Amino acid sequence: MLFNSLQFALFFLVVLAVFxxxxxxxxxxxxxxxxLFFYCFESRENPISxxxxxxxTAIGVSYVTGLIMGLIPSEGKLKILxxxxxxxxxxxxxxxxxxxxxxxxxxxxxxxxxxxxxxxPLSTDFNLLMPIxxxxxxxxSTGYLFDVYRKKIEPEKNPFYYALFTCFFPCIxxxxxxxxxHLIPQLKKLHEVRVIDVDRMSNGIVLIVWGLFAxxxxxxxxxxxxxxxxxxxxxxxSVEIIFASICYSIQIYCDFMSYSTIAMGCSKLMGIDVFDNxxxxxxxxxxxxxxxxxxxxxSSWLRDYVYIPLGGSRCSKLRKYLNVxxxxxxxxxxxxxxxxxxxWGGIHGLLQVVDGVTAxxxxxxxxxxxxxxxxxxxxxxxxxxxxxVVDLAWVFFRITDFNLAVELIKRMFHKPDLWLLFNGGLYTxxxxxxxxxxxxxxxxxxxxxxxxxxxxxxxxxxxMIGQPWWFRWVVIIALxxxxxxxxxxxxxxxxxxxxxxxx
Amino acid sequence: xxxxxxxxxxxxxxxxxxxAVAFLLILAFLINIWIGWLKPKHFDGNLMMDxxxxxxxxxxxxxxxxxxxxxxxxxxxxxxxxxxxxxxxIGGSLQPFWHSYYYLREAVKTQTPRLVILExxxxxxxxxxxxPGIIFNNIYGMKWGMEKLESLxxxxxxTDGLVDYTLFFEDYHNRYPELDMLDIAGDLGDPVRYEDWxxxxxxxxxxxxxxxxxxxxxxxxxxxxxxxxxxxxxxEYCRDNDIPLLIMVSPDGGYSNRARSHYVYASEIADEYxxxxxxxxxxxxxxxxxxxxxxxxxxxxxHRGNRKFTEYLGDYLVDNYDFxxxxxxxxxxxxxxxxxxxxxxxRYDNYILSDTFDVxxxxxxxxxxxxxxxxxxxxxxLSYITDEMRTYLGINGIPSARPYDERRWMIRGxxxxxxxxxxxxxxxxxxTGDHHLAVSxxxxxxxxxxxxAAVAGYNGVLIVVYDSYNQTVADAAVVFGTEIWxx
Numbered sequence: 001m002l003f004n005s006l007q008f009a010l011f012f013l014v015v016l017a018v019f020x021x022x023x024x025x026x027x028x029x030x031x032x033x034x035x036l037f038f039y040c041f042e043s044r045e046n047p048i049s050x051x052x053x054x055x056x057t058a059i060g061v062s063y064v065t066g067l068i069m070g071l072i073p074s075e076g077k078l079k080i081l082x083x084x085x086x087x088x089x090x091x092x093x094x095x096x097x098x099x100x101x102x103x104x105x106x107x108x109x110x111x112x113x114x115x116x117x118x119x120x121p122l123s124t125d126f127n128l129l130m131p132i133x134x135x136x137x138x139x140x141s142t143g144y145l146f147d148v149y150r151k152k153i154e155p156e157k158n159p160f161y162y163a164l165f166t167c168f169f170p171c172i173x174x175x176x177x178x179x180x181x182h183l184i185p186q187l188k189k190l191h192e193v194r195v196i197d198v199d200r201m202s203n204g205i206v207l208i209v210w211g212l213f214a215x216x217x218x219x220x221x222x223x224x225x226x227x228x229x230x231x232x233x234x235x236x237x238s239v240e241i242i243f244a245s246i247c248y249s250i251q252i253y254c255d256f257m258s259y260s261t262i263a264m265g266c267s268k269l270m271g272i273d274v275f276d277n278x279x280x281x282x283x284x285x286x287x288x289x290x291x292x293x294x295x296x297x298x299s300s301w302l303r304d305y306v307y308i309p310l311g312g313s314r315c316s317k318l319r320k321y322l323n324v325x326x327x328x329x330x331x332x333x334x335x336x337x338x339x340x341x342x343x344w345g346g347i348h349g350l351l352q353v354v355d356g357v358t359a360x361x362x363x364x365x366x367x368x369x370x371x372x373x374x375x376x377x378x379x380x381x382x383x384x385x386x387x388x389v390v391d392l393a394w395v396f397f398r399i400t401d402f403n404l405a406v407e408l409i410k411r412m413f414h415k416p417d418l419w420l421l422f423n424g425g426l427y428t429x430x431x432x433x434x435x436x437x438x439x440x441x442x443x444x445x446x447x448x449x450x451x452x453x454x455x456x457x458x459x460x461x462x463x464m465i466g467q468p469w470w471f472r473w474v475v476i477i478a479l480x481x482x483x484x485x486x487x488x489x490x491x492x493x494x495x496x497x498x499x500x501x502x503x
Numbered sequence: 504x505x506x507x508x509x510x511x512x513x514x515x516x517x518x519x520x521x522x523a524v525a526f527l528l529i530l531a532f533l534i535n536i537w538i539g540w541l542k543p544k545h546f547d548g549n550l551m552m553d554x555x556x557x558x559x560x561x562x563x564x565x566x567x568x569x570x571x572x573x574x575x576x577x578x579x580x581x582x583x584x585x586x587x588x589x590x591x592x593i594g595g596s597l598q599p600f601w602h603s604y605y606y607l608r609e610a611v612k613t614q615t616p617r618l619v620i621l622e623x624x625x626x627x628x629x630x631x632x633x634x635p636g637i638i639f640n641n642i643y644g645m646k647w648g649m650e651k652l653e654s655l656x657x658x659x660x661x662t663d664g665l666v667d668y669t670l671f672f673e674d675y676h677n678r679y680p681e682l683d684m685l686d687i688a689g690d691l692g693d694p695v696r697y698e699d700w701x702x703x704x705x706x707x708x709x710x711x712x713x714x715x716x717x718x719x720x721x722x723x724x725x726x727x728x729x730x731x732x733x734x735x736x737x738x739e740y741c742r743d744n745d746i747p748l749l750i751m752v753s754p755d756g757g758y759s760n761r762a763r764s765h766y767v768y769a770s771e772i773a774d775e776y777x778x779x780x781x782x783x784x785x786x787x788x789x790x791x792x793x794x795x796x797x798x799x800x801x802x803x804x805x806h807r808g809n810r811k812f813t814e815y816l817g818d819y820l821v822d823n824y825d826f827x828x829x830x831x832x833x834x835x836x837x838x839x840x841x842x843x844x845x846x847x848x849x850r851y852d853n854y855i856l857s858d859t860f861d862v863x864x865x866x867x868x869x870x871x872x873x874x875x876x877x878x879x880x881x882x883x884x885l886s887y888i889t890d891e892m893r894t895y896l897g898i899n900g901i902p903s904a905r906p907y908d909e910r911r912w913m914i915r916g917x918x919x920x921x922x923x924x925x926x927x928x929x930x931x932x933x934x935t936g937d938h939h940l941a942v943s944x945x946x947x948x949x950x951x952x953x954x955x956a957a958v959a960g961y962n963g964v965l966i967v968v969y970d971s972y973n974q975t976v977a978d979a980a981v982v983f984g985t986e987i988w989x990x
Contacts, residue, residue, distance in 0.1 A: 006666070006670065196516055196519050196520060196523075197519075198519040198522060198523065201523075434680055435680070469522065473526060473529070477529070477530065477533060480530070481533065481537060484537065484672065484676060485537070485541070485676055485679050486676075486679060487676070489673060489676070
């Protein structure tokens with residue numbers, strides 16, 4: 001039941017209609033039932049014991065662990081027990097995650113040395129079907145345990161609220177990764193949500209149509225260029241490969257941002273605010289800023305539960321850089337079991353280390369050259385450079401074969417035929433001129449929206465709330481018809497999956 | 504104070520509710536426009552059904568249902584002009600019997616035909632006859648109702664397919680790359696045809712076809728099970744509802760012994776139900792078909808062939824069935840059949856004119872054009888000109904001396920108007936319906952297209968014939984000596 005599928009549209013309309021009709025006190029149970037149905041429906045291809053049981057285990061383990069932890073005083077001799085319980089919860093949660101996500105990867109990693117020593121390689125001839133959304137619900141429940149351990153929150157006593165916090169259907173598949181102190185209080189106040197709240201509803205609708213626009217008009221369309229050029233890279237020169245890599249940057253942004261935005265919109269219609277996961281990341285001035293704007297719920301999770309426990313920045317510089325590298329390597333591994341993801345995470349960590357190390361030098365150079373660091377030109381240059389390095393790193397994210405990724409990057413630096421940008425050559429990469437023009441206009445709209453987001457520091461929905469009602473109507477209607485007309489859907493296409501669902 | 508607050512809250516809620524309703528109404532209105540623009544506009548199946556729904560109730564005496572053989576072979580103009588039979592053709596390309604069945608049920612909701620003709624090509628179709636094009640052409644034109652849903656259900660194999668096609672907007676949206684201004688017009692820029700259309704399509708093309716050879720007596724061969732099931736349903740439906748039915752096979756260049764065996768089988772079923780079955784492939788000589796001239800392609804008659812066949816069919820119908828000659832009806836409810844005939848004949852004449860390559864014949868046809876035609880003439884060089892053309896120009900008062908190259912002429916019904924260019928180089932322009940014709944110093948332009956783009960640089964007499972009845976360019980030709988050049 002993808003967010004861009006008809007099934008989800010029908011499901012959500014029913015959920016919403018019943019939500020508004022039910023007595024307010026029953027709403028939270030209805031959302032819990034709907035979330036469980038949503039998850040089980042998604043897992044229907046496999047027996048319930050094979051899929052949903054892992055979700056229920058994660059919920060049960062972290063709920064009980066949190067509850068017991070709450071009973072143990074944080075001071076005195078028994079406090080060690082709290083740490084033991086935290087470790088137990090983490091091992092249980094991450095054990096599941098590692099088992100499904102990384103077993104094959106590690107076997108493949110150690111098999112060469114087994115063979116070298118004359119042993120029989122371990123079999124990789126098995127298919128571990130990863131439970132849907134496992135990376136997300138594991139992170140949600142682990143974050144909860146950390147927060148209880150740190151006494152940031154009180155353990156949730158009501159198992160149903162806790163279960164809903166973990167499996168809230170808009171977020172379970174692909175985030176945003178919610179925090180207990182943010183979501184649970186809202187769940188407890190669901191009965192106070194007004195049925196007719198035009199601002200909230202139009203906010204939610206704007207988010208949903210904008211998300212659908214980003215996914216169906218931009219991401220799925222631009223994917224045709226990316227798939228074609230990356231799939232047949234040997235037919236193309238440097239300009240085409242650079243262009244395709246830029247397209248991939250836009251594709252993955254729109255794809256993932258759209259999911260989070262639709263999740264926000266759906267939640268908003270039910271009176272719940274979930275985290276905004278993206279804040280115009282490609283308008284960042286540095287890689288560090290990029291990570292403050294990209295997949296914010298994951299970045300902040302890694303910051304709070306990996307980087308800070310490692311010592312964060314309140315330690316020696318060397319240790320701080322090591323912490324940064326470890327955090328980004330964890331981020332890479334979280335995204336997938338593969339060398340390419342580790343390299344991708346490593347590049348991002350390294351770029352931040354280089355950024356930190358060279359900061360004094362850059363400052364000196366800027367002073368000596370009177371660089372006017374507040375000027376548009378300077379910021380534009382920095383933004384462009386940041387985009388370029390992030391874009392290059394995405395190659396390792398997209399191409400699972402490390403050697404091929406390196407080969408593609410090498411090809412980007414071959415002698416470019418720049419006429420391709422003007423002689424219609426771009427129309428032969430997977431989209432004809434008409435489709436290309438539609439894409440161009442849509443990306444332009446994305447840019448305008450991101451600039452507005454960066455300037456106002458608000459979500460799309462909140463920006464629209466500040467506009468006159470007729471303007472909101474025009475935007476909603478324009479986006480709706482753009483999706484209806486130019487969206488990639490219908491019998492000729494399968495509803496394309498979201499890239500981040502695989503993580 | 505409290506009352507005031509409650510009142511304020513109620514008013515606010517009311518205002519929000521009104522606003523939400525207004526938004527939904529605007530959205531619904533715009534969706535309706537969107538549907539109008541993007542809905543498939545094939546003449547067969549789609550616009551044909553729009554035209555059918557536009558017919559006055561109980562005016563169609565003859566309803567013809569079937570495959571493409573119906574809408575290119577059965578000329579509704581000829582049936583009207585020669586026999587006074589108001590007929591309508593509901594046909595779709597490769598139309599299977601299940602579509603025909605539901606079309607029939609849909610049609611009799613508003614019409615009480617004196618005869619239904621079921622064209623039987625579907626007996627002879629052996630491949631899987633369920634693919635998107637078929638659904639587009641044969642169902643999407645139908646109004647929403649049980650017939651349409653049942654027709655869809657019969658066309659797809661699984662629930663997903665049924666959902667996909669029932670939610671038509673998915674298919675509509677696939678049309679966006681081909682969308683043009685004529686989609687917005689809704690009638691593909693052919694308003695005259697659309698207003699009075701009866702479902703018949705003149706196929707202006709000629710292809711040499713070998714006359715089929717087949718045995719007179721062949722053994723019956725069953726048709727595909729699903730086709731037979733719906734074929735029988737049609738027959739049962741007509742029998743149970745006292746609807747006179749004729750099953751026919753129209754002349755087919757691809758006719759074979761195998762096809763004949765299926766038709767024999769179908770005729771035996773027709774006998775069971777007491778309906779007539781006529782295979783017109785048995786009457787090539789009686790119809791007068793010339794296989795070298797009368798076919799547009801292997802399966803379809805062209806503009807000459809359909810007229811011959813329809814005359815033969817019309818004779819058969821009036822001899823065997825109970826029709827009333829409606830030409831004498833003065834109530835006006837059949838006027839659109841007369842208009843349809845006029846439209847078809849103008850189109851036919853236009854084609855003949857544009858297919859004439861002999862200058863003598865051409866000049867003769869120009870001289871016979873009615874007042875509905877405007878002939879625009881431009882002369883670049885009279886060095887090479889036949890006597891006939893010189894005479895034609897002379898009779899219409901067009902001088903043979905310079906500066907003829909600085910003038911243009913418009914001839915209508917024997918009257919000639921000399922056209923002079925304005926300061927922008929424009930001699931004449933006319934907007935008709937969705938179309939635009941401009942005569943300027945740079946050429947003749949129809950809807951922005953240079954009519955002589957392909958023959959630029961040739962000297963001679965440039966002639967554009969505009970059919971103002973059908974709002975279309977009937978011909979654009981360069982007459983150079985004894986030759987005629989066209990786009």
